[in-house]
Every structure is written in C-alpha cells, then in structure tokens.
Amino acid sequence: MQFQDLKLIDPLLRAVRAEGYDEPTPIQAQAVPHVLAGKDLVGCAQTGTGKTAAFALPILQRLVAANQNRQRGVIRVLVLSPTRELASQIGDSFTAYGRHTGLKNVVIFGGVGQQPQVQAVRRGVDILVATPGRLLDLMNQGVINLNTIEFFVLDEADRMLDMGFIHDVRRVIKVLPKRRQTLLFSATMPQDIQDLANHILIDPVRVEVTPQATTVEKIDQSVFFVAKKDKRALLEHLLDDKAIRRVLVFTRTKHGANKLVQQLDRARIQAEAIHGNKSQTARERALSNFKSGKTRVLVATDIAARGIDVEDVTHVINYDLPNEPESYVHRIGRTARAGASGIAFSFCDIEERKYLRDIEKLIRLRVPLVTEHPYVDTAEESAANGKSSSNGGHPRQQRSRQNESQPGNGNGNGRSRRPRRRRNPRPTE
Ligand code: AMP
Numbered sequence: 001m002q003f004q005d006l007k008l009i010d011p012l013l014r015a016v017r018a019e020g021y022d023e024p025t026p027i028q029a030q031a032v033p034h035v036l037a038g039k040d041l042v043g044c045a046q047t048g049t050g051k052t053a054a055f056a057l058p059i060l061q062r063l064v065a066a067n068q069n070r071q072r073g074v075i076r077v078l079v080l081s082p083t084r085e086l087a088s089q090i091g092d093s094f095t096a097y098g099r100h101t102g103l104k105n106v107v108i109f110g111g112v113g114q115q116p117q118v119q120a121v122r123r124g125v126d127i128l129v130a131t132p133g134r135l136l137d138l139m140n141q142g143v144i145n146l147n148t149i150e151f152f153v154l155d156e157a158d159r160m161l162d163m164g165f166i167h168d169v170r171r172v173i174k175v176l177p178k179r180r181q182t183l184l185f186s187a188t189m190p191q192d193i194q195d196l197a198n199h200i201l202i203d204p205v206r207v208e209v210t211p212q213a214t215t216v217e218k219i220d221q222s223v224f225f226v227a228k229k230d231k232r233a234l235l236e237h238l239l240d241d242k243a244i245r246r247v248l249v250f251t252r253t254k255h256g257a258n259k260l261v262q263q264l265d266r267a268r269i270q271a272e273a274i275h276g277n278k279s280q281t282a283r284e285r286a287l288s289n290f291k292s293g294k295t296r297v298l299v300a301t302d303i304a305a306r307g308i309d310v311e312d313v314t315h316v317i318n319y320d321l322p323n324e325p326e327s328y329v330h331r332i333g334r335t336a337r338a339g340a341s342g343i344a345f346s347f348c349d350i351e352e353r354k355y356l357r358d359i360e361k362l363i364r365l366r367v368p369l370v371t372e373h374p375y376v377d378t379a380e381e382s383a384a385n386g387k388s389s390s391n392g393g394h395p396r397q398q399r400s401r402q403n404e405s406q407p408g409n410g411n412g413n414g415r416s417r418r419p420r421r422r423r424n425p426r427p428t429e
Helices: 010-018 026-036 051-065 084-097 114-122 133-138 157-162 166-174 192-202 211-216 228-239 256-265 280-292 325-335 350-363 378-385
Strands: 041-044 077-080 103-108 128-131 152-154 179-187 206-208 219-225 246-252 271-274 295-299 315-318 342-348
Touching: 010 026, 010 084, 026 041, 026 051, 026 206, 041 051, 041 157, 051 077, 051 084, 051 133, 051 152, 051 179, 077 166, 084 128, 084 325, 103 114, 114 133, 128 133, 133 166, 157 166, 157 179, 166 192, 166 325, 179 192, 192 315, 211 228, 211 325, 219 256, 219 325, 228 256, 228 342, 256 271, 271 280, 315 325, 325 342, 325 350, 342 350
Parallel strands: 041 179, 041 206, 077 128, 077 152, 103 128, 152 179, 219 342, 246 295, 246 315, 271 295, 315 342
Antiparallel strands: none
16 A cells, blocks of 8 residues: 555655655554544554554644634644653654644643743644643643644553543543544553543544564564663673674663763774764764664664664664663664564663563563573562572673573572563563
8 A cells, every 4th residue: 555545635745755654554554544534533553553644644634624714823633642752752743744734733741841832832833742731731821722622632542541641631631622533542452441432532443553563573572681880791792793783772861872882982892873962964974884884883862763764773772771661662673674573682770670661561572581691680680580689699600592491590499480581472461
C-alpha cells in the first residue's frame, strides 16, 4: 500500500515524503481511512508503530477540508499525552506533517514556566497537545477553553492510568463538547481503559497492531547489570569484539556523551558524539563519518538520535537506560532498519532498575539478562533476587556468554528469577 492509496491530500503527501516515509505502517493503513470517514477509533498500538501519523494525518486532512468559514485561532483538536516527552514528540509530528497546511499546534506541559505556553495559546492555535495537569491548570485560570474541540485524541491511555492521571483525564473529558470525533490509543487494554473507551467513544472502530513482531522482537536484546563506575570498562570490554562494527551508544546527557567519547579516545576507540550542543556542521560530519565507517562508535543522546537513519547499525548499546520507556523502543529500533535484525545491549545500574521494569512493561517482554561478564554488579543481582550478595560483591570472573543454558544465576542458591540468557524472551507477568 502507498500513502496515495489512503486518499491523503497533496500537502500531506508531500510532508510524508519529506519525512522519508515510503509506505504507511500497518496502524496507519488501518486507521487513516476510518478517521478520515469521521469514525471514533480505539487503537491498540504503542509508540514505535507510527501511531502518531495514524491520527495526525487524517485529523490534519479533516481540519483542512473544514477550514472554510471557521473562526481562526480557536482550539479544534486536543491531544492528551501522559508525559511531556511524548507531548513534545506529538507536537513535532504535527509540525512536520502539517507543514504545508498552515495549521498551528502548541504543546503544553508542567514542570516548566507556564507563561510562554500561555502566550503561545493566546496567539491562536488549531491543535493543542497537552499533559493533563498543566491543561487543567490553564483551564482553571481561564486561559484555555475547550468548547470548540472537534477532535479529541487520548494517547497512551494505559500509561495515563499507570501514572495516576485518569481522574484528571476524566475531568478534561467532562468539559469537551459531546459532538466530536474521539480517538483512543493504548498499548494494552486493561478493563479500566475498556470502560473508559465505552464511556467516551461512540460506536468505535477497533484497530490493533503488534509492534513487537515488527520492531522489538526481531532485535536480539540483553541487559547487563553493572555498577555505574564499571560501565565504561564494560563498554570497552564489549568493543573488543570486532563483530560490533557500527554501534550507536546512548547516554542520557550531552555531558555524558562528551565524556564517554574522550574516554574511548584514550582507549584508542574511534568515537564521536552527536547531541544538541553540537553545531549542525559537527553533527553532520559525525554522522557522515559514522555512515562511511570511519567512526565505529557514535555516542548519542535521544533527541539527537531521532533523526539518525543509518543502515547497517550492527549494535545499539544503552550505556544509560532511558527513563522514558518509548525511548528504548526508538533507540533499539536503530539497529533493525529496513527489515534487518540487530543486537541491543543495555547497561543497567541499581538506580536504573525501575526504568528496566517500565521498559519491560511497555514492550511486554522480559529482556534477557547476561549473567556472565567481568563486571557483574553482584549487589544488584542479589537485589534482583531478593538475596544478599554471596561473594562479597567482587566482580565475577568472565565466562563465555554462550554458556547460557546452565541453571542458576551464580548466587549460590540454585534459584533464579531471571534467566542466564534466554534466547526466546518470554512475556512479562
Ligand atoms: P510513533 O509510533 O508515531 O512514535 O512513530 C515511530 C517512528 O516511526 C517515528 O520516528 C516516525 O517518524 C516513524 N514513522 C512513522 N510513520 C512512518 C512510516 N510510514 N514510515 C517510516 N517511518 C515512520
């Protein structure tokens, strides 16, 4: 299927082409016709499936079609997102897909000063992307009025529930006009979300995609429990393996990326960093060196990596685990471009265990643990097993990672909550 087959108007087709998309993803192919036809929709899909375009493209098209005789500057679309990162991404997507439509979006979220957001809203906005708390604040202050909403998108409804935002969401929904088109997206469909869907959608179409099969599952993933101080040594140890030909290493901060590049440089490992503080020229140069194979290791932060589209990335290494589980899916997806499979390693220190749990919940897979490497954080492993350390916390001697089928996890109790290294990830409980 092509984007033209979805009967999208030319300004949107041009934008999609400029994004480099060749064809619609399954959720787009399924959802776009229904949304264009004005139907309410429940989408069971998670980030990484292309679900943002699945709702943004048809909504933009319907806004353009109904643009005549409209009061300009009133808010016509509300997208609710659980996190500011996701809200920003959705805003960026509306900007990218709507670049030839003249429609304006504004993103509002908490944790930052509200004044710039208030001013942006006052300047006039067609599409408002918001997290629930800040939206309610601005509604209560009379800055935002939602009685002109024609389209309402509730994104990542299950995470809203997990994060305790569901009451805020209900309060927002209460003030929306009854006559509207509503789209609800959720990675999972617990009963609470189904009840909510039954309550707020009218005769919805249901579409479902299973992203693990297309993205996450074909990537060979594993996690290394390692103390923060040992991460660099573990990275250098792994990079001894020449099979790691072209590797994207993710750090949480720009500073962390720079520091790591310096350290790798000292170890004579060809590395460059790419992040927001680098000039455009420096970023392009780093990227082109990486593409050509001149640089073996590209160290990146999430934001900088978003636009990176390099084929044949053999490995992704999460030097730091992302606190946003979607970022994990985005990151590891860099090693499985264009149908290729790839390998993703994640380093997890004790403080990052909660991030790992969130990731596993999102991808609905248990990421296999590598229990045999020279820098195993035994304190951490014991914590994972609810046991105290049995060898005083000394790094374990390296043994072959191939040696995976042995029972037990080396903590001496013969029981293991985590596999040594499972080939077939099992669903999380
Ligand atoms: P989303 O699930 O909306 O967060 O999208 C995940 C990623 O897929 C984003 O980086 C999008 O830019 C990208 N994407 C969305 N639609 C397509 C498409 N049809 N072809 C290729 N990439 C896409």
